Amino acid sequence: MAKRIDVSGLSAFYGTHRAIDDISMTVEPRSVTAFIGPSGCGKSTFLRTLNRMHEVTPGGRVEGKVMLDDENLYGSSVDPVTVRRTVGMVFQRPNPFPTMSIYDNVAAGLRLNGVRKKGELDSIVEKSLKGANLWNEVKDRLNKPGSGLSGGQQQRLCIARAIAVEPQVLLMDEPCSALDPISTLAIEDLIGELKTRFTIVIVTHNMQQAARVSDRTAFFNLAGVGQPGKLIEIDDTERIFSNPSVQATEDYISGRFG
């Protein structure tokens, strides 16, 4: 199930612009790793290289290696479509398919994977919605459109949709930044439960959130506008927030910039 991510020497480009430069890190299975850093430091770009979503952007290009256990995601024979079926993603703004019911949203990924049997779909949809702490709120209206839910519910629906296909890794790109505090709390609780089953990587602008949910924290920074983003350090969350080894991290954490 959950797999280890091992990144080495990874750079990502938009056309000729180098957005992130030479990043190496290891993400342990069944843990939560948070990416923090000022805007434009490339943390979202880096996240999107982990499921090969970066290259979807026109001009997007990646150099380096991302190992998922012992498979290189950027190997020449690897199909990006297959990568995205094993590395799930949740986005900044909740994006359930507006034309689909709640049920069909969760079933969408399963159907792409060729699951057709009604009984099997039913049980996985229920399990995923329960896994996303949404089942009790929607079990009576599974056939209603997903876009009718509140923002927080929609985001949990997106999480249910992502975990329905049992990915190895779950990437979350600022999943709470469009949500109110109550919904944010619900998602944070959920992350705590999900890490027993998945490897989770979360990008967040909220340092308290990083401190609350993550086991490890990576700090990204950039030297200036137009400069590529770099990984400054990655360490246990407790250590990053109490006694980081780099001065820039300390400055960012304590609110001196960013």
Add this chain to the structure above:
Amino acid sequence: MTTVETPPTAPPRKAATVTRPGDRIFSGLSRGAGILLLVVMAAIAVFLTVRAVSAISKDHGNFLTTFEWTPSLNPPVFGIAVLAYGTVVSSIIAMLIAVPISLGIALFITHYAPRRLGGIIAYVIDLLAAVPSIVYGLWGALFLVPHLKGLNLWLDDYLSWTVIFHKSDPNSAARSLLTVGILLAIMILPIITNVSREVINQVPKMHQEAALALGATRWEVIRLSVLPFARSGVISASMLGLGRALGETMAVATVLSASPVLSAHILDPVGGTFSQNIVAKFGEADEFGRDALIASGLVLFVITLLVNGAARLIIARRKEYSGANA
């Protein structure tokens, strides 16, 4: 429970309204424009209805089921059966050909073609829209008709058993409803393509990324997030095209060999359409003949209204699921 006592308030004084002359003039102008539209519409409707009713009341045939259009006979006999059939059938043929191709072009431009190639294709499509319909008519009559002969014979040879593709006289020219339908398809292609392309471009990136992140292939992204979102817009685009196909006059009049015969064989050079009939008969018609033609125009108007209404119903039925409330 405590109740908050509302302090006695002075009767609300009317806010002093300042009328600015600019506001007044503009609101007057825009109101005038709105009223003008209603007046013009009403005038057209009254004109059409009065003249049409006076003609239909003197018709000695059944206006809806008569094939012939001979209002100059004594007693006058004319009906719209052939015209309604020809209009509807040629438009259906045009839609069957144009809608899938337009959707294909729109998807190719937005999702498959390299940006520059997409731009070139879009430009060519715009050019296609700028060609006057009489030019299409000339091209249809001088190029399409002779060159479709082979297709006609092939269809007759292999699909004659479907009745639809039976050709009564294999030697007759391809001045048939099928040829008209193909020509109309080319003419309505640009508008359906352009509007569909606009709509498809509006599909939010985040929905497409949602599908991509689930491991959808390019086609699956289109199927999961693009087509459902663009559906109502594509229907609207098709209706715009259908409106043009139903009312197209010169191209049809140039190509079709009209005759008052209602035939299920769309390869036969017979039939007619509303606007083709009007343009063909208007010049030689007397006062009464013109009223009769106006009556047929009114029927075309009603058919167009019905088609638009049906399209609106289709769009409204799935409003809850449309992308609009995302």
